[in-house]
Amino acid sequence: MTLDRKDLAILAELTTNARASHTELANKVGLSSTALARRQKALEDDGYIQAYQAALDLTLFGLTTTVLVRIALESQSDDALKAFEAEVVKCPSVVRCFLMSGTDDYILIVLARDIQDFERIHRTELSRLPRVARVQSSFALRDIVNRAVPTVVFGETKR
Amino acid sequence: MTLDRKDLAILAELTTNARASHTELANKVGLSSTALARRQKALEDDGYIQAYQAALDLTLFGLTTTVLVRIALESQSDDALKAFEAEVVKCPSVVRCFLMSGTDDYILIVLARDIQDFERIHRTELSRLPRVARVQSSFALRDIVNRAVPTVVFGETKR
DNA sequence: TTTCCCTGGGCACACCGACGCGCATCTTTC
DNA sequence: GAAAGATGCGCGTCGGTGTGCCCAGGGAAA
Numbered sequence: 348m349t350l351d352r353k354d355l356a357i358l359a360e361l362t363t364n365a366r367a368s369h370t371e372l373a374n375k376v377g378l379s380s381t382a383l384a385r386r387q388k389a390l391e392d393d394g395y396i397q398a399y400q401a402a403l404d405l406t407l408f409g410l411t412t413t414v415l416v417r418i419a420l421e422s423q424s425d426d427a428l429k430a431f432e433a434e435v436v437k438c439p440s441v442v443r444c445f446l447m448s449g450t451d452d453y454i455l456i457v458l459a460r461d462i463q464d465f466e467r468i469h470r471t472e473l474s475r476l477p478r479v480a481r482v483q484s485s486f487a488l489r490d491i492v493n494r495a496v497p498t499v500v501f502g503e504t505k506r
Numbered sequence: 507m508t509l510d511r512k513d514l515a516i517l518a519e520l521t522t523n524a525r526a527s528h529t530e531l532a533n534k535v536g537l538s539s540t541a542l543a544r545r546q547k548a549l550e551d552d553g554y555i556q557a558y559q560a561a562l563d564l565t566l567f568g569l570t571t572t573v574l575v576r577i578a579l580e581s582q583s584d585d586a587l588k589a590f591e592a593e594v595v596k597c598p599s600v601v602r603c604f605l606m607s608g609t610d611d612y613i614l615i616v617l618a619r620d621i622q623d624f625e626r627i628h629r630t631e632l633s634r635l636p637r638v639a640r641v642q643s644s645f646a647l648r649d650i651v652n653r654a655v656p657t658v659v660f661g662e663t664k665r
Numbered sequence: 666t667t668t669c670c671c672t673g674g675g676c677a678c679a680c681c682g683a684c685g686c687g688c689a690t691c692t693t694t695c
Numbered sequence: 696g697a698a699a700g701a702t703g704c705g706c707g708t709c710g711g712t713g714t715g716c717c718c719a720g721g722g723a724a725a
Contacts, residue, residue, distance in 0.1 A: 361560035365524045368711060379675045384712075386673095397561045400654065401520035404556045408659050413604065415613060432650050439658035444651035445572065449644045454574060458656050485608045491591050492603035495559065495654075497617050499598035500567050527683060538703045543684070 348393055359501045365399040409460040413487035416455040420478045427478040438472040507552055516545060518660045524558040568619040572646035575614040578639045586637040597631040
């Protein structure tokens with residue numbers, strides 16, 4: 348399936364106002380409500396729209412500190428990876444985890460209330476992960492860019 | 507304002523089904539639709555819910571490659587930082603950018619179609635950033651955890 | 666060129682459900 | 696004990712949503 352620029356406009360708008368009604372979206376995109384409803388349903392059915400989700404302000408929960416954690420395992424054997432990954436998904440403070448190429452094996456993004464709270468997370472969550480050889484933490488001083496979708500997606504001008 | 511576990515249940519559900527109706531949410535949380543409507547509006551007004559947004563399947567756009575980029579600037583002077591940050595927000599392929607403590611100055615998360623595409627991004631977007639001394643890229647081989655909200659948020663049992 | 670088909674768009678309508686309000690009840694707190 | 700906050704029920708209204716139908720445009724085949 349190929350998307351034209353109206354489809355992209357619909358997606359762009361829905362990434363901002365997921366609860367917009369058909370008529371509301373139709374006006375912004377320049378379609379009738381029924382044509383828009385068809386396109387939106389097609390975008391959902393084809394999987395372009397995975398879900399509609401509420402974005403929370405995590406600072407109101409006290410989560411103001413972002414930490415990037417580099418973790419190297421004792422070995423790169425298959426069950427070492429499996430064991431580590433099975434446990435890391437349970438860590439409540441971890442929001443991202445990548446298996447990386449290069450020297451560092453995993454990179455995690457952890458959200459904490461502050462530095463003291465990260466010490467607790469380090470003690471109760473990270474240090475209990477299996478097969479870990481080395482843990483290296485870097486604190487994010489500021490958030491410059493935070494996008495769910497790269498803007499390049501909406502710029503593709505097909506059709 | 508303090509949130510009880512029903513508020514957290516509402517937020518947890520809305521982070522999954524942002525378009526759920528009042529009655530639908532009320533059944534899941536265990537409230538009447540009017541009590542739920544009041545709470546949801548309060549959560550919106552107090553800023554706990556920042557927005558309702560559609561989550562797109564970026565793989566359907568060909569964006570299957572995640573790259574972590576570490577960028578060191580020539581200097582940490584204020585206008586070097588300002589100049590860099592003003593440009594990096596314009597990069598269409600960058601989804602995250604942190605100013606970091608420690609040796610590396612910035613860490614970016616870049617989405618690309620593949621390695622060749624990242625080469626293009628490196629050439630057309632990253633290498634044009636001002637005041638850059640060093641660029642170091644690591645490819646993510648796999649996505650282990652990808653959450654918008656840490657699960658710790660919904661576990662706090664106040665009230 | 667003409668005709669047919671097919672895809673996508675727009676209009677109108679009807680139905681169903683959501684939403685918001687008012688009020689009574691209950692709990693909690695001072 | 697009283698007041699304030701929160702809950703639940705019921706109602707009416709409003710709006711969204713889905714369907715059917717017709718139309719326009721483009722492509723293909725005769």
